[in-house]
Amino acid sequence: MAESGYSPMPWHQQQWQQLQQSLNQGRLSHALLLCGPPGLGKQQFALSFAQSLLCSNPSESGQACGTCQHCHLIQAGNHPDLQWVGPEEGSKSGEIKIESIRALTSSAALTAHSAKYKMIGIQPAHRMTNGAANSLLKTLEEPTSGTIILLLTDQPARLLPTIRSRCQSVLFHPPQRSQALEWLSGKVEHGDPALLLGLANGAPLKALALNDKTLLESRSEMLNQFLALSDQRLDPVKLAGIWQKFDYKLLIEWLIGWVIDIQRLKVSSSSGPALSNPDRAQALQKTADKLNSRAIQSYLKKLYAVRALTDSNINLQLTLERLLIEWQTCSRQGA
Numbered sequence: 001m002a003e004s005g006y007s008p009m010p011w012h013q014q015q016w017q018q019l020q021q022s023l024n025q026g027r028l029s030h031a032l033l034l035c036g037p038p039g040l041g042k043q044q045f046a047l048s049f050a051q052s053l054l055c056s057n058p059s060e061s062g063q064a065c066g067t068c069q070h071c072h073l074i075q076a077g078n079h080p081d082l083q084w085v086g087p088e089e090g091s092k093s094g095e096i097k098i099e100s101i102r103a104l105t106s107s108a109a110l111t112a113h114s115a116k117y118k119m120i121g122i123q124p125a126h127r128m129t130n131g132a133a134n135s136l137l138k139t140l141e142e143p144t145s146g147t148i149i150l151l152l153t154d155q156p157a158r159l160l161p162t163i164r165s166r167c168q169s170v171l172f173h174p175p176q177r178s179q180a181l182e183w184l185s186g187k188v189e190h191g192d193p194a195l196l197l198g199l200a201n202g203a204p205l206k207a208l209a210l211n212d213k214t215l216l217e218s219r220s221e222m223l224n225q226f227l228a229l230s231d232q233r234l235d236p237v238k239l240a241g242i243w244q245k246f247d248y249k250l251l252i253e254w255l256i257g258w259v260i261d262i263q264r265l266k267v268s269s270s271s272g273p274a275l276s277n278p279d280r281a282q283a284l285q286k287t288a289d290k291l292n293s294r295a296i297q298s299y300l301k302k303l304y305a306v307r308a309l310t311d312s313n314i315n316l317q318l319t320l321e322r323l324l325i326e327w328q329t330c331s332r333q334g335a
Contacts, residue, residue: 007063008048009041009204010183011175018170019049020062029168030143033125035156036172039206043123045172046150050074050082050119053148070115080113084121094311096122098131105135110144118147125151126158127311133160140166174202184208191216198276199257218246219254223280226258227287229324230331236324243324244316252310255323256303262288263296287331295330302326 008016022028034042048064051074055064064071073079085104087094104120112118122128128136140149140163151167153159174180177197183204184193191211199219200206210216222243228234243251257276264274265281265288275281288296306319 008045011179011204012041012045012048012172015045015170015172016049016062022168023053023062028148030147031140031149031151031167032170033156033159033164033167034150034152034170034172036154037174037201037203038154039200039203039209040172040174041205042152042154042172046121046123046152047074050121050150053117053119054079054081054115079115081115081117082119082121084123086123087127093313094127096125096128096132098129098135101128101132101135105139110139110147112146116146118144119150120147121150121152123152124155125153126155128159133163137163137166175204177202180204180207187211192279195279198278199254201253201257201276220280222246222251222254223258223277223283226255226327227283229328230287230290232328232331236328237321240317240320240324243320248316249310252303252307256300256307258284259296259300259303262291263293263300266291266293266296291331292333295333299327299330 019028019032034046036042051064051071052058052062054070054074056068056070057065059065064074066075070079074082083104085096085100087096088100101122104122110118110120122136136149137160151159151163156164156169175183180197180202181193184197184207187208188196188211190213193207196207196210197204199210225234225239225242229236229239261275261277261281261284265285275284277284302323306323
């Protein structure tokens with residue numbers, strides 16, 4: 001996490017002011033739940049806020065000075081009063097175990113060494129095991145003065161209700177399209193910021209990560225294969241074998257985006273910003289014209305159900321086979 005410094009993204013102003021106001025009024029919670037879709041910069045926001053509280057000379061707006069000893073330690077990634085916990089490196093389950101939470105919430109770990117606050121970040125918070133979540137709950141019920149716990153998640157519903165109720169929620173939403181495009185235009189030299197933003201469902205950081213020629217070529221080829229599958233021109237089992245080598249989470253997001261666009265085009269022939277894949281509107285429209293609206297909606301629900309399991313240990317080959325066979329079946333039902 002060592003960087004030259006941390007500052008809130010342009011679309012974080014409302015959340016930043018919310019916490020600064022709580023801090024100035026003495027109402028800042030000992031536990032903050034930062035939640036919203038991926039790709040909005042929740043981790044950078046958390047780092048910015050942590051640095052602002054640990055900084056020796058923050059500005060009136062709460063921005064860290066960037067030059068004091070605390071700021072230098074944070075930028076070097078080794079401040080003793082800023083700790084992060086996540087899944088163990090190399091963990092197949094991707095879970096946050098109870099041992100990790102216990103290590104963070106021991107009485108010694110909750111005491112600040114050199115700063116006014118002790119900052120603890122947990123990401124992704126929804127990946128805590130039941131044991132880990134219950135261990136954290138005990139700390140939330142009996143907070144230590146000066147300790148602030150930051151829980152970051154894009155799936156807050158998967159957290160225990162008792163944990164959510166003990167946190168101050170900070171909600172993140174995709175920024176206005178114009179603001180996101182302005183930010184992207186300064187960072188995307190060769191790609192199309194509007195297309196990238198559409199593919200990322202309005203999340204600027206995710207859009208920036210998609211600015212990769214090879215990745216975009218893969219997306220175009222896979223979309224062609226998906227549409228060909230609906231015309232019964234490809235074998236779903238063979239295609240699943242090819243696709244299982246790709247980034248599974250990204251693939252599911254793309255599938256959902258393609259089907260949502262098909263659903264939108266089934267209802268209306270609008271294109272442009274309304275679509276996640278405006279560059280393929282014509283091909284998607286042809287597929288939409290052939291399909292049954294109810295079948296599209298049913299298939300989309302199945303994709304959502306599969307996405308909810310992307311953090312679980314699943315048989316990728318069989319899951320993709322089932323999804324692609326069901327898509328081909330859906331396509332046979334006609335308009």
